Amino acid sequence: ALTKAQLQDFEIEYAATLSDAGQARRALELTRRALALSPGLPRAYVVQAVMAARAGQYDLARRLLVYTHGALDGQAATRLLRGVLHMQAGNATLAIVQLAALLEAQPLNLRVRLLLARAYYQDGQYADAERALFPLAERADADSYALALAARIQEALGQPQFVAAFLTRSNAATRGSSDEFRGAGEPADLAGDALSQQNEAIPNLRYIRALLQAGQGEAALTRASALARANPGAPDAHVALGDCLSMAGRYAEAAQAYEQAGNMRFTEAVALRIVAAWQRAGQAPRAERALALFLAQSPMSIEGNRLAATYWLASGDNDRAIMILERLQARLGNEDMLLMSDLARAWLGKNDGEKALAFAAHAYRLAPGSAVASDVFGWTLFKVGDAPGTALDLLQKAAQLTPREPLVQLHLGLVYAALGQAQAARAALGFAAQARGFPKQAEARAALAKLS
Numbered sequence: 001a002l003t004k005a006q007l008q009d010f011e012i013e014y015a016a017t018l019s020d021a022g023q024a025r026r027a028l029e030l031t032r033r034a035l036a037l038s039p040g041l042p043r044a045y046v047v048q049a050v051m052a053a054r055a056g057q058y059d060l061a062r063r064l065l066v067y068t069h070g071a072l073d074g075q076a077a078t079r080l081l082r083g084v085l086h087m088q089a090g091n092a093t094l095a096i097v098q099l100a101a102l103l104e105a106q107p108l109n110l111r112v113r114l115l116l117a118r119a120y121y122q123d124g125q126y127a128d129a130e131r132a133l134f135p136l137a138e139r140a141d142a143d144s145y146a147l148a149l150a151a152r153i154q155e156a157l158g159q160p161q162f163v164a165a166f167l168t169r170s171n172a173a174t175r176g177s178s179d180e181f182r183g184a185g186e187p188a189d190l191a192g193d194a195l196s197q198q199n200e201a202i203p204n205l206r207y208i209r210a211l212l213q214a215g216q217g218e219a220a221l222t223r224a225s226a227l228a229r230a231n232p233g234a235p236d237a238h239v240a241l242g243d244c245l246s247m248a249g250r251y252a253e254a255a256q257a258y259e260q261a262g263n264m265r266f267t268e269a270v271a272l273r274i275v276a277a278w279q280r281a282g283q284a285p286r287a288e289r290a291l292a293l294f295l296a297q298s299p300m301s302i303e304g305n306r307l308a309a310t311y312w313l314a315s316g317d318n319d320r321a322i323m324i325l326e327r328l329q330a331r332l333g334n335e336d337m338l339l340m341s342d343l344a345r346a347w348l349g350k351n352d353g354e355k356a357l358a359f360a361a362h363a364y365r366l367a368p369g370s371a372v373a374s375d376v377f378g379w380t381l382f383k384v385g386d387a388p389g390t391a392l393d394l395l396q397k398a399a400q401l402t403p404r405e406p407l408v409q410l411h412l413g414l415v416y417a418a419l420g421q422a423q424a425a426r427a428a429l430g431f432a433a434q435a436r437g438f439p440k441q442a443e444a445r446a447a448l449a450k451l452s
Contacts, residue, residue, distance in 0.1 A: 012043045016050075024051050042071040050081055054331065058088050076102055083115060092123040103132070110136055110269070111302075114146055121149065126156040137166070144170045144338060144370070167369070187211050187219075208240050212247055220244045228257070235261035235270070242273060251281035259290075266294065268301050275307060280437075302328065309342055314439060318349035337367040341376040353384035364394075371401035371408065379411045382418070391415060399428070406435035410444050422451055 015030035028051065031044040038044075049064035062085055065078075072078045079102040086095035099116040106112060113136050120129035130153050136142055137150040147170035154162040187210045193203035204227045211220035221244040224237070231237040242257035255277035262270045271294035278287035288311065295304050305324050312321035325343050332339060340363035348356035360380040364373040378394030381387050395412040402408055413428030429451070432444035 012041070012047060015044075016047050024055070027051060040067065042068040046072055046075075046078055046081070050077065053081060053084060058085055061085060076106065080112065080115075083112075083119070087115065087119060087122075090122075092119045095119040096123060096125075114149075117153070118149060121153055121156070126153055129153045130157065142169070144367070145336070170367075170370075187214050187216065205236060205240055208244065212243065217244065217247050221248060233264065235264040238264075239270060239273065242277065246273075246277055246280070251277045252283065255281060255283070255286070266297065268294070268298065268303060271298075272303060272307065300331075302332070306338070306342075309346075313342065313345055313349065316349065318346045321346045322350075334362065335366060337363050337370055337373055340366065341372050344376050344380055348380055348383055353380070356380050357384055357386070369401075371398045371405065374398035374401065375405075375408045375411060378415075382411075382415050388415070388419060392419065404431075406432040406438040406444070407440065409435075410438075410440055410447075413444070414447055417447060417451060426451055 012031065012034055015027040015034070027047065031047050034041055034044045045064045045067045049061040052058070052061040052064060061081070065082070065085075068078075073082075079098045083095045083098035083102065086092070086098065096116065096119045099112055099119055103109065103112050103116050113132055117129045117133035117136070120126070120132055130150075133146065133150055133153065136146050142150075147166050151163045151166035151170065154160075154166060187207065189210075191207060193207070197203050204223060208220050208224050208227070211217075211223065221241075224241040224244040228234075228237045228241045238257050238261035242254040242261065245251075245254035245257055255274055258270055258274045258277055262274060271290060274290040275287045275294075278284070278290060291304065291308060291311070295301065295308060298304060305328055309321045309324040309328075312318070312324070322343070325339060325346060328336075328339055329343065334340065340359050344356045344360035344363060346356075347353075347359060357380050360373075360377040363370075364377040367373045374394045375398035378391045378398060381391035381394065392412075392415050395408065395415055398405075398408045399412050409428045410432040413425045413430075413432060416422075416425035416428060426448065429444050429448040432438060433441060433448050435441060435444075438444070
């Protein structure tokens, strides 16, 4: 039989899980019951403080943390919460104390890395901000916020040549894939350590990344295969192998390599790689199962929920997409351009032009240099029948920013066709109709046929 203390621990952990899943009321009931049985229980107050912070009640979260009397200050959840609360209060210096210690213990925690970089930037420690953000910003799948922050850091460091590159990536219509790398270094500079320590993970992982960046895929795959064989219990070795296979276009094999890594450590980065690889392999059901499994284990993952919403939008299930997106909105607020754009798409899919236009216009106000925001705003204006000239201008702007994005070309082509500009419509629709793997290829071809 479980002891009273074990039962309380179980209930508190269950409450934390319910809180992560968005069931705050039930979680609050459990923590209150635990406190009634054991007044002053620190873990219960931490769970309540996290829930208060998520609800935007930061002063309440601070008061609840006082009741712990510092008993859990060394734990990761408490450090993260204190860091967030210090940031919200505008005290970046104190936030750094908490977040730097947490990142040292969890170097693969991308959320903590981003928060710490932001804290360093706000504190005027630009070189430290650059060091903290670099492993995130160099990823091809870095989000627009991280890239915009990287641009501001480079501007503060007096590096204008890097500012433009980061802003261009931040404003792109699509993010890169997680198997592409930037900033990995030159293979020649890293080969010595890798060759002298052929079975050691760290020097070889760096070397493999550099080879991939340099376009030496075969050499990278050979090295990654050897590394995975020598380190069968190291998830990073299998991730590197999956990255190499994915770059070679062997997506099903890449997914299997990622799944081996996931069996050992099912992190967000691994899960999203599995989903992307099965998608590219044409195995949508397996991709969806992997995503569902990850969300069942990590229901508060922002990227996982974004991806789930993308699936529902693509399938036309706008109600489910809106449910997920509104939950993200409650957590992230209204300053996330991609989130506002997705909400615009979802409401447009439900034929609610008024709501769609409000979200699309706000997304554009947040990031007027973004191809995504320009495309969504222009397409929404066109669909609601408002200002077709402005809609065309916005879509032309999006196409100039990302000329090889088939969705932008499809929207632009359809507007050209509606305005009677047949020659321009054929060019844009022809590009979308021939875009490999474009899910709306049939729609583009049908529109192109009507012009003949």
